[in-house]
Amino acid sequence: MKTYSAKPTDVTRIWHVLDASKTPLGRLSTVAARLLLGKDKPSFTHHIDVGDYVIVINAGSLIVSGNKVAKKTYYRHSGFPGGLYKRTLGEMDPVSVIEHSIRGMLPVNKLRKGRLARLKVYSGAEHSHRAQNPVEFDIRRKGSQ
Numbered sequence: 001m002k003t004y005s006a007k008p009t010d011v012t013r014i015w016h017v018l019d020a021s022k023t024p025l026g027r028l029s030t031v032a033a034r035l036l037l038g039k040d041k042p043s044f045t046h047h048i049d050v051g052d053y054v055i056v057i058n059a060g061s062l063i064v065s066g067n068k069v070a071k072k073t074y075y076r077h078s079g080f081p082g083g084l085y086k087r088t089l090g091e092m093d094p095v096s097v098i099e100h101s102i103r104g105m106l107p108v109n110k111l112r113k114g115r116l117a118r119l120k121v122y123s124g125a126e127h128s129h130r131a132q133n134p135v136e137f138d139i140r141r142k143g144s145q
């Protein structure tokens with residue numbers, strides 16, 4: 001038997017829609033990262049990008065558990081002495097919070113930039129990808145409807 005290895009020409013991509021108002025941030029991010037990676041596909045190959053497109057809607061009504069809105073802190077540094085900037089989750093834009101969370105769950109390699117380009121996050125319920133016939137992905141059932 002020969003080991004199967006996917007080729008870039010064999011990849012078929014599906015568009016999935018995830019609703020951020022139904023599940024917590026961590027659960028949403030792990031499911032989105034898994035879809036972007038293509039881990040659930042039988043044709044998954046580590047060195048070929050076989051993942052799907054992911055559309056996240058309702059980012060404005062993001063769910064987090066506990067008191068994370070006030071206590072979770074995001075840091076960035078300008079590179080100069082004393083240039084540390086802190087912002088809480090409540091001060092951050094919900095779209096950038098979701099993108100940052102999913103980015104952290106993807107492996108750091110040459111395929112990461114292309115995978116993040118297939119992630120579309122919208123703060124409202126409307127998105128501009130109706131022509132691609134996206135499939136509603138129910139996270140609680142771990143599959144599409």
